[in-house]
Amino acid sequence: xxxxxxxxxxxxxxxxxxxxxxxxxxxxxxxxxxxxxxxxxxxxxxxxxxxxxxxxxxxxxxxxxxxxxxxxxxxxxxxxxxxxxxxxxxxxxxxxxxxxxxxxxxxxxxxxxxxxxxxxxxxxxxxxxxxxxxxxxxxxxxxxxxxxxxxxxxxxxxxxxxxxxxxxxxxxxxxxxxxxxxxxxxxxxxxxxxxxxxxxxxxxxxxxxxxxxxxxxxxxxxxxxxxxxxxxxxxxxxxxxxxxxxxxxxxxxxxxxxxxxxxxxxxxxxxxxxxxxxxxxxxxxxxxxxxxxxxxxxxxxxxxxxxxxxxxxxxxxxxxxxxxxxxxxxxx
Amino acid sequence: xxxxxxxxxxxxxxxxxxxxxxxxxxxxxxxxxxxxxxxxxxxxxxxxxxxxxxxxxxxxxxxxxxxxxxxxxxxxxxxxxxxxxxxxxxxxxxxxxxxxxxxxxxxxxxxxxxxxxxxxxxxxxxxxxxxxxxxxxxxxxxxxxxxxxxxxxxxxxxxxxxxxxxxxxxxxxxxxxxxxxxxxxxxxxxxxxxxxxxxxxxxxxxxxxxxxxxxxxxxxxxxxxxxxxxxxxxxxxxxxxxxxxxxxxxxxxxxxxxxxxxxxxxxxxxxxxxxxxxxxxxxxxxxxxxxxxxxxxxxxxxxxxxxxxxxxxxxxxxxxxxxxxxxxxxxxxxxxxxxxxxxxxxxxxxxxxxxxxxxxxxxxxxxxxxxxxxxxxxxxxxxxxxxxxxxxxxxxxxxxxxxxxxxxxxxxxxxxxxxxxxxxxxxxxxxxxxxxxxxxxxxxxx
Numbered sequence: 188x189x190x191x192x193x194x195x196x197x198x199x200x201x202x203x204x205x206x207x208x209x210x211x212x213x214x215x216x217x218x219x220x221x222x223x224x225x226x227x228x229x230x231x232x233x234x235x236x237x238x239x240x241x242x243x244x245x246x247x248x249x250x251x252x253x254x255x256x257x258x259x260x261x262x263x264x265x266x267x268x269x270x271x272x273x274x275x276x277x278x279x280x281x282x283x284x285x286x287x288x289x290x291x292x293x294x295x296x297x298x299x300x301x302x303x304x305x306x307x308x309x310x311x312x313x314x315x316x317x318x319x320x321x322x323x324x325x326x327x328x329x330x331x332x333x334x335x336x337x338x339x340x341x342x343x344x345x346x347x348x349x350x351x352x353x354x355x356x357x358x359x360x361x362x363x364x365x366x367x368x369x370x371x372x373x374x375x376x377x378x379x380x381x382x383x384x385x386x387x388x389x390x391x392x393x394x395x396x397x398x399x400x401x402x403x404x405x406x407x408x409x410x411x412x413x414x415x416x417x418x419x420x421x422x423x424x425x426x427x428x429x430x431x432x433x434x435x436x437x438x439x440x441x442x443x444x445x446x447x448x449x450x451x452x453x454x455x456x457x458x459x460x461x462x463x464x465x466x467x468x469x470x471x472x473x474x475x476x477x478x479x480x481x482x483x484x485x486x487x488x489x490x491x492x493x494x495x496x497x498x499x500x501x502x503x504x505x506x507x508x509x510x511x512x513x514x515x516x517x518x519x
Numbered sequence: 520x521x522x523x524x525x526x527x528x529x530x531x532x533x534x535x536x537x538x539x540x541x542x543x544x545x546x547x548x549x550x551x552x553x554x555x556x557x558x559x560x561x562x563x564x565x566x567x568x569x570x571x572x573x574x575x576x577x578x579x580x581x582x583x584x585x586x587x588x589x590x591x592x593x594x595x596x597x598x599x600x601x602x603x604x605x606x607x608x609x610x611x612x613x614x615x616x617x618x619x620x621x622x623x624x625x626x627x628x629x630x631x632x633x634x635x636x637x638x639x640x641x642x643x644x645x646x647x648x649x650x651x652x653x654x655x656x657x658x659x660x661x662x663x664x665x666x667x668x669x670x671x672x673x674x675x676x677x678x679x680x681x682x683x684x685x686x687x688x689x690x691x692x693x694x695x696x697x698x699x700x701x702x703x704x705x706x707x708x709x710x711x712x713x714x715x716x717x718x719x720x721x722x723x724x725x726x727x728x729x730x731x732x733x734x735x736x737x738x739x740x741x742x743x744x745x746x747x748x749x750x751x752x753x754x755x756x757x758x759x760x761x762x763x764x765x766x767x768x769x770x771x772x773x774x775x776x777x778x779x780x781x782x783x784x785x786x787x788x789x790x791x792x793x794x795x796x797x798x799x800x801x802x803x804x805x806x807x808x809x810x811x812x813x814x815x816x817x818x819x820x821x822x823x824x825x826x827x828x829x830x831x832x833x834x835x836x837x838x839x840x841x842x843x844x845x846x847x848x849x850x851x852x853x854x855x856x857x858x859x860x861x862x863x864x865x866x867x868x869x870x871x872x873x874x875x876x877x878x879x880x881x882x883x884x885x886x887x888x889x890x891x892x893x894x895x896x897x898x899x900x901x902x903x904x905x906x907x908x909x910x911x912x913x914x915x916x917x918x919x920x921x922x923x924x925x926x927x928x929x930x931x932x933x934x935x936x937x938x939x940x941x942x943x944x945x946x947x948x949x950x951x952x953x954x955x956x957x958x959x960x961x962x963x964x965x
Binding site (some may be wrong): 265267268269270283353354355356370371373374375376377378381408463466467468479481482484485486487 | 576586590593594597618647683696698699708709710713760761762763764770772776778779851857909921924925927930931933934938959960
């Protein structure tokens with residue numbers, strides 16, 4: 188309630204028209220939404236408010252909505268990636284993709300990659316956060332070291348892993364052979380194992396994000412809750428299930444959502460791991476395929492259609508996720 | 520107060536002067552594929568010499584990985600900011616020519632001498648009677664082998680692919696438990712190199728990849744299917760199991776360190792790696808030789824790939840004329856030799872006058888590995904070498920080579936075959952995809 192009074196709005200239609208239901212039956216003293224006379228300070232405030240958020244709105248429009256809208260438009264065209272000619276073909280690109288075996292393979296590979304990387308990031312991230320929430324000597328140092336993979340540039344991480352996993356001179360095979368775990372070296376970057384390698388590498392690189400988020404939440408849980416549970420005789424597992432998990436479910440909801448979006452659209456790690464090898468085909472996820480259609484097949488329209496499909500899949504999954512975990516969403 | 524005003528005035532004057540100076544300079548962007556530090560340094564020296572003579576021009580070089588070039592060029596073209604000059608594959612040059620993106624280089628050819636351009640490399644980007652690209656330097660994909668092992672085993676040079684497999688198997692080595700310690704062959708699994716080898720093997724098998732009249736892919740023809748069969752046999756017998764994950768440099772590491780006995784896609788550049796990484800006393804031509812490649816069951820002559828990226832100049836770039844001036848300068852003998860000597864066994868001269876030049880030949884490494892260079896010349900002089908995916912020079916008239924190269928269709932065909940799909944089926948699948956791509960690009964003529 189502002190305490191200010193407003194003049195009665197003029198009726199929209201002459202008598203005889205059905206009166207609109209009053210949204211605020213409390214009377215004229217209550218503020219109303221809608222048109223405000225030009226002379227009121229509120230109007231100035233509103234205008235000033237609009238002006239101040241205008242740059243941000245402009246940036247959102249220019250950097251988010253315009254590219255999305257342009258991608259949508261591009262997906263309706265048959266367009267060479269750098270040749271200026273284009274032709275409107277409606278939904279033909281989408282029909283083409285529906286029948287495109289490579290598209291379904293990429294979708295499958297992308298799903299496999301996302302699900303496994305998210306699963307292991309969460310398991311590893313939560314476990315590591317629980318450990319690092321305990322008190323032990325050198326905890327600060329360990330916390331700093333554990334964050335290291337998330338801080339290094341992807342290209343450095345990929346080069347490092349490619350070197351470690353190289354089947355002829357890589358350290359991983361060297362140790363596996365030296366300890367007699369394997370008889371023959373494994374081709375980690377070959378067709379059979381490249382998906383496993385990229386999953387392991389991605390989990391290693393991104394689990395610190397989960398760790399950091401969960402650890403931050405763990406540190407705010409009142410210790411009294413654990414003390415009470417202990418007094419009631421709860422084991423460590425039961426304390427985790429009945430105290431920790433309910434406390435972190437809000438942040439877990441957000442973390443799973445963010446990581447799902449990021450892993451499903453992950454391009455750099457997958458591209459760099461697969462680039463320069465024929466085995467890259469076996470980790471050709473949807474973002475990589477979209478890139479290839481645009482910049483190696485030079486079919487910008489099809490590339491855009493793939494990007495739109497990815498966007499649509501993410502929107503649908505996010506809505507379903509929000510509906511499934513409404514309560515967690517509220518907490519998150 | 521006065522002092523403050525003077526400082527402000529001086530800053531403004533200096534700022535405006537430097538702005539004006541910066542604005543007058545023409546910045547010419549040059550992309551190339553020679554990324555070795557010594558080549559970058561030599562190229563920079565050529566740039567410095569050029570800039571001394573042309574104070575209004577600044578040349579900015581950028582060395583790009585060979586496999587990245589096409590994607591980066593395309594992205595730059597899509598963004599409307601191509602470099603002024605760049606290296607490119609012959610198919611790239613053909614594709615860009617077909618799209619009207621290239622400035623002709625007749626003036627450059629005239630300055631360096633049309634007859635001075637070595638015949639085997641003239642066709643790399645020569646369309647409708649004009650040069651649209653002059654190669655910076657040619658060389659050939661070589662069959663490099665461990666000469667010492669070959670001799671010790673008393674092996675004979677293979678004539679056919681079947682002979683080759685037998686030789687490679689004979690050069691393999693196992694430990695007492697039966698584990699392979701040295702494979703017969705190492706191949707890069709890199710998409711570009713698979714494209715290169717498929718073209719090369721198809722030619723060595725008397726086949727073709729496209730119908731010259733209609734442009735229709737011919738992947739299902741017997742000669743191409745036999746290429747896939749050869750890949751399968753190599754994978755099953757003499758290649759390391761993870762070869763599809765190996766890069767180009769991995770193959771040289773395999774050869775130099777004794778993990779593999781032969782390379783089918785070796786280049787002169789490898790001599791440097793061998794000298795550097797082979798065990799002491801073995802990094803020399805006595806241990807690492809080159810031999811003529813075999814031919815396939817349906818072919819009579821062998822074939823190799825020419826690695827000779829033409830310089831391309833983009834007519835819609837900012838300073839195409841200045842880029843042309845720079846390329847003329849680059850080919851000046853004293854400048855050009857500096858460049859060639861940075862990787863002397865790999866960067867062979869495009870210009871006949873330089874080939875004969877004592878200054879060019881007076882290079883220790885060149886003399887040491889002369890046997891390799893002579894093998895390059897063997898392929899060139901017998902007309903056995905063609906660019907990537909090109910079987911017949913007429914293939915360069917097809918405007919979709921770049922798209923086929925980039926699409927990975929040929930690579931997928933090979934990976935399908937070596938992963939167990941019958942060769943004919945893998946070929947049919949690739950054929951259908953290639954036809955679809957060509958149709959979608961609007962180049963279907965059958």
